[in-house]
Amino acid sequence: xxKIILAFSLFxxxxxxQYTWTAFPYPPANGAGRYDDVFFLNNNVGWAAKGGNxxxxxxxxxxxxxxxxxxxxxxNQYYRNIEFLNENIGFLGTLNNNFYKTVDGGNSWQxxxxxxxxxxxxxxxxxxxxxxxxxxxAWFYPAYxxxxxxxxxxxxxxxxSAYANALVEITFINENIGFAxxxxxxxxxxxxxxDGGMTWTKIYNSNIQNEYVWKMQLLDNNKIFCxxxxxxxxxxxxxxxxxxxxxxxTKTFPDVYVQAVGFTSATHGWMGGHNTGFYETFxxxxxxxxxxxxxxxxxxxxxxxxxxxxxGTNVYKLTTGSLGTQEIVNEKQERxxxxxxxxxxxxxKLNLNVYFTHSDHIxxxxxxxxxKFIKNILKDDINKEGLKKYSLDFNYPKGNYLLDVHxxxxxxxxKIIK
Numbered sequence: 365x366x367k368i369i370l371a372f373s374l375f376x377x378x379x380x381x382q383y384t385w386t387a388f389p390y391p392p393a394n395g396a397g398r399y400d401d402v403f404f405l406n407n408n409v410g411w412a413a414k415g416g417n418x419x420x421x422x423x424x425x426x427x428x429x430x431x432x433x434x435x436x437x438x439x440n441q442y443y444r445n446i447e448f449l450n451e452n453i454g455f456l457g458t459l460n461n462n463f464y465k466t467v468d469g470g471n472s473w474q475x476x477x478x479x480x481x482x483x484x485x486x487x488x489x490x491x492x493x494x495x496x497x498x499x500x501x502a503w504f505y506p507a508y509x510x511x512x513x514x515x516x517x518x519x520x521x522x523x524x525s526a527y528a529n530a531l532v533e534i535t536f537i538n539e540n541i542g543f544a545x546x547x548x549x550x551x552x553x554x555x556x557x558x559d560g561g562m563t564w565t566k567i568y569n570s571n572i573q574n575e576y577v578w579k580m581q582l583l584d585n586n587k588i589f590c591x592x593x594x595x596x597x598x599x600x601x602x603x604x605x606x607x608x609x610x611x612x613x614t615k616t617f618p619d620v621y622v623q624a625v626g627f628t629s630a631t632h633g634w635m636g637g638h639n640t641g642f643y644e645t646f647x648x649x650x651x652x653x654x655x656x657x658x659x660x661x662x663x664x665x666x667x668x669x670x671x672x673x674x675x676g677t678n679v680y681k682l683t684t685g686s687l688g689t690q691e692i693v694n695e696k697q698e699r700x701x702x703x704x705x706x707x708x709x710x711x712x713k714l715n716l717n718v719y720f721t722h723s724d725h726i727x728x729x730x731x732x733x734x735x736k737f738i739k740n741i742l743k744d745d746i747n748k749e750g751l752k753k754y755s756l757d758f759n760y761p762k763g764n765y766l767l768d769v770h771x772x773x774x775x776x777x778x779k780i781i782k
Contacts, residue, residue, distance in 0.1 A: 382670075385634075385642050385657040385676040391421045391430050397722070398660045399675035401445040404667060411446045411470060411774040412679045413456060415772065416722040418443030420456065422470050426468055427673070427681050433470040440723050440748060442772050447489035449497065453515050457486025457499060461771055463704045465516050469470050479519040483510055487727075488534040488544075496539045498561065500524075500531040500546075503576065504725040504743065504770075507531045507546065509678075513539070527555055527564045533580045533590075543609070545577035551656060552577045552592045567609045570597055573737040574729055574768060578623045579663065583630075591617075591625040591635060592620055595768045596777055597735040600637060603647040606630055615649030620668055621775050625674060626664025636661030636676065638774035640698075660774075701726070703769060714758040722772070729768040730760075740763075758782065 368422075369465045391399070397416035403760050404410035404580065412421045412430070421430040441460045448454035456464040456473060464473040483500035497509040507524035526532060528548045536542030540560045552570035554577055555562060568577075574595055581589045590603040592614065592671070600622035604616040605664060619637040627633030630647045634655075641658025645651060659677035666672045672682035686755065701724075704717040728742040741756055760782060767778040 376633075382684045383644075384684070384711070385655060385674070385680050385682050387657070387680050388427050388430070391419070391432070391679055393677050398662065398677055399679050400443060400529040400662045402663055402665050402675040403436055403446050403448060403664070403674055405448055405451060406667060408490060409672060411454070413443040413446040413673060414769060415442050415444070417441075418458065420446065420470060420473075422677075427679065430679075435464055435473040435475070442723055444485065444487055445489045447491050447497075449491045449495065449515060453490070455487050455489055455497060455499070456502075459502070461485070463499070463510075470734060476519070479510055479521055479653060481521060483508060486510070486672065487532045487546075490535050490542070492536040493539045494540070496536075498534050498536060498542065499763070500534040500544055502725075503530050503546070504510060504531050504727055504745075505530050507775070509534065509544065511561055517576060522561055524564070527566065529754040530576070531577055532578050535580050535582055537582065537585045543580060543582075543588070545580050545717055547574070547576045551575040554580075554588075554590065554601070554603075554609065563614075565743060568603065568605075568612050570601075570603075570614075577603065579625050581625055581664075581666070582668075583627055587627070587630055589625050589627045589633065591622045591637070593622055593637070593775070594620050595597070595729070595731070595775060596620050601659055602635060602645075617641060617649070617727045618652055618654075624661035624664045624674065624676070626666045626674070627753055628666060628669050628672075634664055634674075635665075641676070642680075650722065700773055701771050703721070703776075703778060704768060705767075707779065710758055712740070712758055714754075714780070716742075716754040716756070718752050718754065719754060720749050722749050723770045728768045729770070731766040731768060733764040733766065735766070 396647040401413045408426045420433040423430045446458045454466045463476045466473045486499045490498045495515045497512045507528040507593040509522040510522045531546040533545045544555045550569045551572040552575040554568035554569045555564040576593045577590045578593045581593045586608045587667040588605045592601040600617040600620045605612045619640040622637035624636045634642045642655040643652040645716045661676035663675040674680040702719040724746040
């Protein structure tokens with residue numbers, strides 16, 4: 365993710381009167397397929413990547429108009445992220461064992477084939493400098509990084525299993541110093557490297573199992589803002605460091621499944637997740653206000669103090685103006701799998717009917733009723749939409765349990781009884 369150095373000195377009262385998030389009418393919202401990523405080279409030239417049944421859109425006038433670009437083969441893929449080195453060379457990560465490159469600004473895309481082993485998914489991308497590209501994955505395990513120092517002509521695969529179980533985000537200060545984040549046995553994790561990804565040091569751990577650091581933003585290379593996606597009864601959180609990762613603090617966020625994060629200063633920013641739109645803070649995350657705009661947010665991309673873009677149910681633009689004129693749209697979107705537990709209460713078998721809306725990945729964790737993690741009981745990769753049935757041994761004592769179902773559509777909890 366690109367980093368843009370900002371300076372910010374406006375008063376809170378002025379800020380509250382200035383900032384307006386607006387949804388673009390095109391590209392259109394489309395069912396379960398939210399926009400997972402948005403990336404801009406400058407104020408005008410940018411791209412948006414839609415998730416389920418993936419699509420790529422480009423604008424050259426700050427979102428005034430968008431053109432859909434063709435990625436082939438594009439059938440039934442989930443596009444996770446998009447990033448460009450310059451106006452011509454860019455990269456598109458999917459969750460479907462495909463990774464793409466363009467050399468003509470996205471007019472045509474080619475599958476990158478010269479990576480070994482080939483990554484199952486690219487969940488995070490960062491282009492840094494003039495020719496260095498990093499990618500990471502996968503949220504559904506295992507953990508790895510890919511790296512190119514020649515604009516994507518050749519690639520190195522770095523096994524990260526010694527440092528993490530899953531990687532979701534990667535961002536660099538320069539070609540050698542950077543961060544990767546995701547999940548390990550002790551929950552949400554942030555890693556740092558000083559040698560271009562050859563060695564890593566763990567600089568944060570949440571110590572709550574199954575939490576993820578989902579998104580990360582660098583502000584002036586010293587302030588770090590992260591979203592921590594959790595599972596009830598734990599809360600989603602803002603994780604931040606104002607000293608380059610030497611010390612950390614967390615702030616509670618209203619949505620457990622928080623993902624997007626974007627700040628313009630140490631105190632002013634926005635977050636949002638699978639079940640929320642833009643929540644705004646003016647005090648560094650101590651308090652949050654629901655703006656009433658947006659839905660199912662995954663990425664906030666800050667250009668400068670007065671301009672930003674975001675990806676969620678729609679593609680959004682932040683501009684200065686009166687909050688009284690902002691466009692409020694109904695963007696509630698059901699972003700979860702339909703799952704039936706048959707029967708419930710269960711006996712010695714846990715039978716699940718899962719209705720997938722597109723290619724997907726699923727991990728199901730088992731918790732006791734207090735929210736204590738027991739173990740992951742299912743992990744599966746889904747190649748097409750439709751019903752899939754599972755029958756799992758359930759040799760546990762009688763009582764109440766919670767299933768944490770994690771898929772490309774997000775997370776949800778289901779109560780079961782034995």
